[in-house]
Amino acid sequence: MLSERNSYFNKWEKRVLPFLLLLPAFTLIIGIVAYPIIRAIYLSFHSFNPLKPSIFKFVGLENYIRVLNDPIFIIALKNSIIWIVGVVFFQFLGGLLGAIILKQNFKGRAFVRGLSLIPWVTPSVLIAIMWIWMLDGNYGIINDILLKLGLISRYIPWLAQKDTSLPAVMIADIWRGIPFFAIMLLAAMEAIPDELYEAARIDGANSFMIFLNITWPLILPTVIITTMLRIIWTANHMDLVLIMTDGGPGFSSLIIPLMSYHTAYKQLNFGYGSTIAILQGVFLVIIISLYLRLLRKGESIY
Amino acid sequence: MFKKSQFIIFLVLILILFAFSIQGQKKTIVKYWLWLDDPTDPMFPDLVKQFNSLNPDIQVEYELIPLSQYYDKLVNAVGAGVAPDCARFKDWWLGAFVDANALEPLDSYLKNWNGYKDVVSNLWNTGKISAKSPVYMMPHQFITFYLYYRRDWFKEKNLPPPTDLSKFLEAAKKLTDPSKNRYGFGLRGGSGGQDQWLAFLVAQGARLVDRNGKVIADSPEAILANQWYIDLYRVHKVAPPSAPTDAYAQVLGAFQAGITAMMAHHVGSSVLVTQKLGEENVGVVPMPPSDPKKPATMVTMSGNVILSGSKNKEAAFKFISWLTEKEQMDKWSRSRQGQLPVLKSVASLPYYRNNIFFKVSLDQAKYAISWPPLPGVGYISAQLWQSLMQRALLGEITSKEMMEEIANALRKK
Amino acid sequence: MKKSEFFKYFFVFLWLTFILAPYIWIFITSIKSYDELYTFPLKYLPSKPTFEGYKLLIETTPFLTYMKNSIIVAIFTVTIALFVAILASYSFSRFNFKGKTPLSFVFLVTQMFPAILLAIPLFLLMRNLKILNTPFSLILAHSTFAVPFTTWMITGFLKSIPRELDEAAQIDGCTKLGVLRHIIIPLASPGIIAATIYIFIYSWNEFLYALTFTSDIKARTIPVGLHTFMGEYIIRWDLLTAGGIITGLPVIIFFMFIQRYLIKGLTKGAITG
Incomplete structure (x- = not known):
């Protein structure tokens, strides 16, 4: 009798419970985001100005054909790739170093760990205008310091030059995102049992060997997931670019979400704006699936 | 991790929050949107309080929106059918909103408004989309572009005040010395620079549209005038290297820090500039024209509109017209948000006549020209101009290509 | 102090500098008076710090x-x-x-x-x-x-x-x-x-x-x-x-x-x- 109930319960746990556990998440996601996303996809086949809701014209694939032939989209795509790869790579590198430093035992560690969040918690509007100010070509502190160190011979308008505007915004974004990586990787490192380290030390391994053979493989799943999430996040967050250069000068720091925003809200062409965003979404889906597939060989993620 | 007590606190908080959101109202509620330059200034909240106590049947509720998101949020609200009854508005946006029938024509209300004749007549044009169209925006606060110059530096080099464009260029060249980080003119290629640019275009006699409303932004005169402006940066190099992305904060900062000798701006910065540099060192002249007999400058108006979806248009008009009356206008113009009053009776008060910055600005009102109220102007002022100007300043496109793109955007229906 | 200890604190210091420098600049700005915001040549420290902004x-x-x-x-x-x-x-x-x-x-x-x-x-x-x-x-x-x-x-x-x-x-x-x-x-x-x-x-x-x-x-x-x-x-x-x-x-x-x-x-x- 008891065992019968147990087997029934076991079946329930195996077949129903996993879906039940997912239910709240899916209720939220489908209830809130599904409609807006479907609507965006729907809009991308139409010509639509939100000020004139009555004129809503089906244009078929016109927007998609147009976007693939749009030279500005190609520029934005190129910038987006530089933006995503550069930002995420350096955030990861900085975050890894930060996590290793914060993992050590030292006086005032809790305090330092708290302070490490600062770039992350500072509202982006302030980060943007502060970096604009620091990078200013006439009275910015960065120019002043570089000049005093003799690294430059005259003030450089970092945000006003074609070649430096995107890298300048990237530096601000890298600074902002490093603590995110640092905290995630720190958490992963803290989850590694001390016994493993002790055993390695007894075997006479040096710090570098320990990192390579114990820490790295064990934090790898977190590295992979965090990097992937950061790629998606970085691809779509344009707040710093918007305030710091608004894509300029010219199109030199224009990235795809910003182009989509300009098209939708400044040109009032929501159809085309949606198309641009959806195309980036499609690219992202492809890249992320490839990324996961490549990495799944080594470690099963899902 | 999740205790029962925490859950109960959560539920209670939800209930409390609900209780707050339910409130009964009987008065006519007028929703008004605006942006303010300085949110610590009590001037506007005081005005609303005063209006609400004067009109017990109307309750004005206002919403303060950051200017950088104002246009987007208004577009969203109109698109979602939840626009406010009335709103502060810029002449740049008129074309796009009128084209979409989103604004209420105000003529029938204005007939019965007794301040109509007190408004400087040229300024009513800033609220229309053509000479014959009804008025859609009630003029309220405006600015005209003039030129600041460093009087002390001019004296040092024995230069005459830059009253026309050849004197302007001459002085700009003589005062530029990159080795000392000094430049003749603070050119604004970044966000918001289109007004300064248009002021220089019209001062050279170029126009974006002719009297009949035909777009002539790609005429040879306009292309040449634009070339002259681009040359300030590319050929004469009298503007700081950062000019392509410099926005208001940078241009103003450079002038205040003693990096630039001249800045084209308006009364909105006069207090900041004189505070920092000393009144004796700051000179001001009307926008220098190329032909002294044909002065021209640019005006931009911020006024008030009624959204066509409003159900309380009478009450909304009562409020926005009340804001435009003499006393309220004077209060607003004198506040930290202050721009030029559109009423003659206010402009003639000693406070404005005795202030050189107000005086020069107001005297320009007669001949000042605004952006043509075409649908494309919203896009040009929000985005297109900036990217074109920057590419022109960097030498990626020619003046002709730039003006053709502007003309195309203006022609677009 | 051992050599490794010294390095540890040195790196902590470097990390904090990197993380905090822009933030400290924000803070210094917040206690500068308006007159000192735009200056050339640049002034690093306020001559008379003010907490007026916070107030x-x-x-x-x-x-x-x-x-x-x-x-x-x-x-x-x-x-x-x-x-x-x-x-x-x-x-x-x-x-x-x-x-x-x-x-x-x-x-x-x-x-x-x-x-x-x-x-x-x-x-x-x-x-x-x-x-x-x-x-x-x-x-x-x-x-x-x-x-x-x-x-x-x-x-x-x-x-x-x-x-x-x-x-x-x-x-x-x-x-x-x-x-x-x-x-x-x-x-x-x-x-x-x-x-x-x-x-x-x-x-x-x-x-x-x-x-x-x-x-x-x-x-x-x-x-x-x-x-x-x-x-x-x-x-x-x-x-x-x-x-x-x-x-x-x-x-x-x-x-x-x-x-x-x-x-x-x-x-x-x-x-x-």
Whole structure:
């Protein structure tokens, strides 16, 4: 009798419970985001100005054909790739170093760990205008310091030059995102049992060997997931670019979400704006699936 | 991790929050949107309080929106059918909103408004989309572009005040010395620079549209005038290297820090500039024209509109017209948000006549020209101009290509 | 001091310099008087520091209201999103069922579009739910957008916990949910803390939805409030910088307290569990 109930319960746990556990998440996601996303996809086949809701014209694939032939989209795509790869790579590198430093035992560690969040918690509007100010070509502190160190011979308008505007915004974004990586990787490192380290030390391994053979493989799943999430996040967050250069000068720091925003809200062409965003979404889906597939060989993620 | 007590606190908080959101109202509620330059200034909240106590049947509720998101949020609200009854508005946006029938024509209300004749007549044009169209925006606060110059530096080099464009260029060249980080003119290629640019275009006699409303932004005169402006940066190099992305904060900062000798701006910065540099060192002249007999400058108006979806248009008009009356206008113009009053009776008060910055600005009102109220102007002022100007300043496109793109955007229906 | 000790503190110092330098510059700016903001050549330190900006911020702007709203929204968002995400990641990490991979991918797809594009339909949705201008609209939106990332993060951490531990507990008579509560959550606490920080900061700094869904000062959060300090012709540097400095403080202090749970992970759990 008891065992019968147990087997029934076991079946329930195996077949129903996993879906039940997912239910709240899916209720939220489908209830809130599904409609807006479907609507965006729907809009991308139409010509639509939100000020004139009555004129809503089906244009078929016109927007998609147009976007693939749009030279500005190609520029934005190129910038987006530089933006995503550069930002995420350096955030990861900085975050890894930060996590290793914060993992050590030292006086005032809790305090330092708290302070490490600062770039992350500072509202982006302030980060943007502060970096604009620091990078200013006439009275910015960065120019002043570089000049005093003799690294430059005259003030450089970092945000006003074609070649430096995107890298300048990237530096601000890298600074902002490093603590995110640092905290995630720190958490992963803290989850590694001390016994493993002790055993390695007894075997006479040096710090570098320990990192390579114990820490790295064990934090790898977190590295992979965090990097992937950061790629998606970085691809779509344009707040710093918007305030710091608004894509300029010219199109030199224009990235795809910003182009989509300009098209939708400044040109009032929501159809085309949606198309641009959806195309980036499609690219992202492809890249992320490839990324996961490549990495799944080594470690099963899902 | 999740205790029962925490859950109960959560539920209670939800209930409390609900209780707050339910409130009964009987008065006519007028929703008004605006942006303010300085949110610590009590001037506007005081005005609303005063209006609400004067009109017990109307309750004005206002919403303060950051200017950088104002246009987007208004577009969203109109698109979602939840626009406010009335709103502060810029002449740049008129074309796009009128084209979409989103604004209420105000003529029938204005007939019965007794301040109509007190408004400087040229300024009513800033609220229309053509000479014959009804008025859609009630003029309220405006600015005209003039030129600041460093009087002390001019004296040092024995230069005459830059009253026309050849004197302007001459002085700009003589005062530029990159080795000392000094430049003749603070050119604004970044966000918001289109007004300064248009002021220089019209001062050279170029126009974006002719009297009949035909777009002539790609005429040879306009292309040449634009070339002259681009040359300030590319050929004469009298503007700081950062000019392509410099926005208001940078241009103003450079002038205040003693990096630039001249800045084209308006009364909105006069207090900041004189505070920092000393009144004796700051000179001001009307926008220098190329032909002294044909002065021209640019005006931009911020006024008030009624959204066509409003159900309380009478009450909304009562409020926005009340804001435009003499006393309220004077209060607003004198506040930290202050721009030029559109009423003659206010402009003639000693406070404005005795202030050189107000005086020069107001005297320009007669001949000042605004952006043509075409649908494309919203896009040009929000985005297109900036990217074109920057590419022109960097030498990626020619003046002709730039003006053709502007003309195309203006022609677009 | 040993050589290695010296290096350790040297690196901590370098790290802090890197992290703090721009923030310190913000702080110095916040205590400069307006006259000293724009100078050439540049002046590093204020000649007469003033805390006027902080005083004005508290006294003449509704900043404390904004802060209260931000705290309410962030705390509820953390509670809801964390709860939902832990359940979902437990399902993803400990069960095998059909459609797991596509389902987990659906989570991510919601994050692949720029938020601005979803603003109008979400606004309509919130209006239909009649929760515009209340913290609920933000709690709901923030939770929804935080859940997918959080789920993935926590799933990653749960995967690294050996399954043998749950099996042992199940043999002892624990149900699956019991395992989650007594084994998994304590063991995954570093990851959960990291996720908490992520959700909190996301909600704390979220600007676009906060702007779109609230119009009343009573419901506004800090990021929107800060934007109002940038006007057409006036930028209130004093208020902006003072506001920026204050904004970070509660989160930093909060983290200083909870960071010690970062280490209560597998080490202790593995021994007692």
